Amino acid sequence: MAVVPDYVTGTITLTSGSANFTSTGAALQSAAVRAGDEILLPAKGLVLVIASITGENAGTLVANCPAGAAGAAQPLRIRFQSDGSRLTAQAATLIEALANGNLAAIAALTSAADKLPYFTGPGTASLANFTAAARAMLGLTGAADKLPYFDGANTAALATFTAAGRALLDDADATAQLATLLAGIVTTPINLGDPNGVSSQGGICFGRRGTLFSEQLLFSDGAAGFRGAWGVNAANQVYFRVADNVTDDVVFTGSGISVFDGSGTRAVYHQNLIVGPVGQIGGVPSGRIIETGSNANGTYTRFADGTQICRVNNVVGTFASPNRIAGTWTYPAAFADGNATFSVAANGIGTMANTKFGFHFAMDTITATSARINAITSAGFVAGETETFFATAIGRWF
Structure with missing residues (x-):
C-alpha cells in the first residue's frame, strides 16, 4: 500500500490546557482527516493525536494540549494513519472487550432445548427456560395502541389498548381509579328506556343532571313526565328529588331527614326529634316538637x-x-x-x-x-x- 503524504493545507491554533483546536483553510472533513491521525509540530518536537473531527476547521485532541504546543496560526501538518494501523487498533479494542469474561461465561454454558443464556453478574452467565409461551409473546408484531396477551397455553395475541384503558391503569390507587370511572359516567348519562333522561319516555337514567348534583339515578314514569332522582349533593348528602325542580328535595343526613319545598327547609320528624330543645327562626319552628x-x-x-x-x-x-x-x-x-x-x-x-x-x-x-x-x-x-x-x-x- 502506498504511503499517503502528510496533509499540510492551512494553519492550526492550539490552546494550552484545552483539547479543542481550530484551523484556518484546512477543510479537515473534506480531506478525510479522522480520529487517530496525528498533528505534527516539528519545530517543537511534539506529536498530538486527534480524537475527533467536529467540522471543516475544528476538532478535539485525545489529551489536553500541553503548554509547549500552544500557539495561534501554526503551520498545519497532519500524518494520516494507515488502514492497517486502524484495523490493528480496532482488533485490539475488540480483544480487550472479549477479555472481560462475558464471552467466556457464555461459551462455558451447555446449550439445551428451550433455554436462553443470560448474565447473572459481571463475567458470569446462566441458562433460563425459554418456554413456548415466551416465544409466542416475542413472536408478536407490535403496533400502536396494542397490548399483548395470552389467548391459549402457548399462544399470544394483541388486544386494543385504548386511551381510556391507559388512563385507568396509570392511576396510583383504587380511589383514583374510581374517580376516573365516575368522571366518565357523570359527564355522559347512561339511559335505560329513556334516551333523553328527561321527558315523557319512561325509563331510568344514570349520570349528572344540573350543577347541584353529582352521581344520580333518575326515574321517569312516561306519560306524565314525572321524574324522581336519587343522588349525592355537593355536601356529600344523600337526597331524593321528587321532581325535576331544584327546590323540591328530600335530604338524608346523620341527624335526620330534611325536605326542601322552595320556601325553606322542613325537617321530617321521627322519634328522636320529638322531645328536645325547641327553636324558631322568624316565627317558623326549627327545633324539636316538645321541650321540658x-x-x-x-x-x-x-x-x-x-x-x-x-x-x-x-x-x-x-x-x-x-x-x-x-x-x-x-x-x-x-x-x-x-x-x-x-x-x-x-x-x-x-x-x-x-x-x-x-x-x-x-x-x-x-x-x-x-x-x-x-x-x-x-x-x-x-x-x-x-x-x-x-x-x-x-x-x-x-
Whole structure:
C-alpha cells in the first residue's frame, strides 16, 4: 500500500490546557482527516493525536494540549494513519472487550432445548427456560395502541389498548381509579328506556343532571313526565328529588331527614326529634316538637307552636296586709311577654288559720319572667301568717 503524504493545507491554533483546536483553510472533513491521525509540530518536537473531527476547521485532541504546543496560526501538518494501523487498533479494542469474561461465561454454558443464556453478574452467565409461551409473546408484531396477551397455553395475541384503558391503569390507587370511572359516567348519562333522561319516555337514567348534583339515578314514569332522582349533593348528602325542580328535595343526613319545598327547609320528624330543645327562626319552628325542663322555680313545657306551660307548687305567700297574703313567682322559663293566663290554688300548708279559707286569688305585677300571687280575704290576716300556693301559667315563648 502506498504511503499517503502528510496533509499540510492551512494553519492550526492550539490552546494550552484545552483539547479543542481550530484551523484556518484546512477543510479537515473534506480531506478525510479522522480520529487517530496525528498533528505534527516539528519545530517543537511534539506529536498530538486527534480524537475527533467536529467540522471543516475544528476538532478535539485525545489529551489536553500541553503548554509547549500552544500557539495561534501554526503551520498545519497532519500524518494520516494507515488502514492497517486502524484495523490493528480496532482488533485490539475488540480483544480487550472479549477479555472481560462475558464471552467466556457464555461459551462455558451447555446449550439445551428451550433455554436462553443470560448474565447473572459481571463475567458470569446462566441458562433460563425459554418456554413456548415466551416465544409466542416475542413472536408478536407490535403496533400502536396494542397490548399483548395470552389467548391459549402457548399462544399470544394483541388486544386494543385504548386511551381510556391507559388512563385507568396509570392511576396510583383504587380511589383514583374510581374517580376516573365516575368522571366518565357523570359527564355522559347512561339511559335505560329513556334516551333523553328527561321527558315523557319512561325509563331510568344514570349520570349528572344540573350543577347541584353529582352521581344520580333518575326515574321517569312516561306519560306524565314525572321524574324522581336519587343522588349525592355537593355536601356529600344523600337526597331524593321528587321532581325535576331544584327546590323540591328530600335530604338524608346523620341527624335526620330534611325536605326542601322552595320556601325553606322542613325537617321530617321521627322519634328522636320529638322531645328536645325547641327553636324558631322568624316565627317558623326549627327545633324539636316538645321541650321540658325544671329548676327551683318549677317545671315548664314548651311546644313547637310557641305555647308554654309553667307549673309550681311551692310559692310561699307572706303577710302583706290584713286583707292580703302575697308571694312572687319567678317562672322556670321566661314567656315572650306578660300576657300569660293563670290558675292558682292554696295547698293548705302554712300558718294561716283554717277559719280564713274564705278568700280568692288575684295576680298582679305580671311580666315575661315573673308574677305576684295574691290571696285576698275580708276575714283579716294576721302579721306572720303564711300560705303556700300552687300555680299554673299558660302563654307563649315566642
